[in-house]
Amino acid sequence: MAKKTKMWGEDHSKYIWLDGERIPWDQGTVHVTQGHIFAHAIFEGIRAYWNDDREKLFVFRFKEHLDRLYRSIKLMRMKTPYTLEDVWNGSLELCRVHGYREDVYIFPTVYFSPDVYLNKMAGPAHVYVHTFAYGSNLRRKDGARCSVSSWTRISDNTLPARIKCWANYRNSAIAWTDATLKGFDETIMLNNRGKVCEAPGACLMMIQDGVLITPPVTADILVSVTRDTILRIGRDVIGMPVVEREIDRTELYTADEVFLCGTGAEVTPVASIDNYDIGDGSIGPGTQQFREAYNGLIRGIDERFPEWRTDVPLQPA
Ligand SMILES: Cc1ncc(COP(=O)(O)O)c(C=O)c1O
Structure with missing residues (x-):
């Protein structure tokens, strides 16, 4: 059977x-x-x-x-x-x-x-x-080895990525599976205009010269809740300037730091992209700051932004 x-x-x-x-x-x-x-x-x-x-x-x-x-x-x-x-x-x-x-x-x-x-x-x-x-993976010690996918992200005029629909995840699965079979952990997809878009299940953040940069919500990304959290952490917790703009593929290779973010990905450091080390390939100081700030806020260790946390009424232990 x-x-x-x-x-x-x-x-x-x-x-x-x-x-x-x-x-x-x-x-x-x-x-x-x-x-x-x-x-x-x-x-x-x-x-x-x-x-x-x-x-x-x-x-x-x-x-x-x-x-x-x-x-x-x-x-x-x-x-x-x-x-x-x-x-x-x-x-x-x-x-x-x-x-x-x-x-x-x-x-x-x-x-x-x-x-x-x-x-x-x-x-x-x-x-x-x-x-x-389901436990958190925020303490991972190494960064993800990424490729830039040869598969293009779906566009707003084909299957809008803005809708969190399972059909969209065929596009994610094609790209991610291809990358995994080639020995990478993750992949980064470009949109049909050739600009950096997002990972199959997470948004992308790049740190360059002390500025946090991420593609805009019109770049065929899922309008991610975590992306918004990270931008708020940059502005209001860490005090790092944030910019939403298009990113070229080659900018990634020379970035000081790159990380992925999402409810599932949380803050996932990126070690290399297409075998170019990002920084020195270890988890960068900016990424580490975002990771710690995120961990504090999701668990209410840091009690700022109380409107982000809904207290679940539990039965007595
Ligand atoms: C394609 C894609 N982009 C981004 C994200 C991150 O979105 P959020 O932060 O809202 O979980 C996800 C999460 O599932 C996703 O599937």
Whole structure:
């Protein structure tokens, strides 16, 4: 008999939230003939971080993620009776009933009803949320070895990267898999204008002469919540000037520092790009400052920006 493949997080979740109700994990099923509907699904990847000293679980920038989910819903012409508040409350309930006292991922997903077809892809959609324990990788000691991909990032006039839709991740998977098979950890994609865009699952930051530089939101990137956090950390915490502008590929090779950022990537230092060492190939001082500041803010060790952290009401230990 074929070995059953484990799904991401399957071990850790007892319940999911589906269309307004908390149900046991096993009951969240879709028939195999309808699996294709998930290609059109939109989603969010949200993290909650555990603060051991304060015994609190904080969802990081929950509102901003759910705002983006509802922008994706609008752009996809999806119709759902479930509001942002419903998804908010359902997600918090899942965190509460699972009694997490560790870092957690929260995944809200919205998918079309099977009767919505290609000729009129607009209409009713279902919403589910699943959660699972998942730790941070912020302490990694080495930087990622990156390539610049020969695969072009999707553009706003083909498959808008602004929509966090699974279909877009075919483009990510082609580029990232190609890079991995060539021995790199990560890859950086250019857009159809040949300018630096983003990694398959993260945004890109470059530090040059003490200035933090990142491509603008019109560069065919996902409008990343972490990108915004990093820009705010630069301006308001570290005091580093920030510039949003187009970046040429060759600027990357001579940058003082490069790092990737995203909910999943957190702050991922880049050691080399196309075998050019970035700086001396070790984690640069600026990247380290961003990493520490980010770690402090996500866990509420640094109590500034309280509006970024949603305190999960937990059951008593
Ligand atoms: C393609 C892409 N870009 C950027 C990001 C970072 O976005 P965020 O910081 O909102 O997680 C992600 C995260 O999943 C992504 O998939």
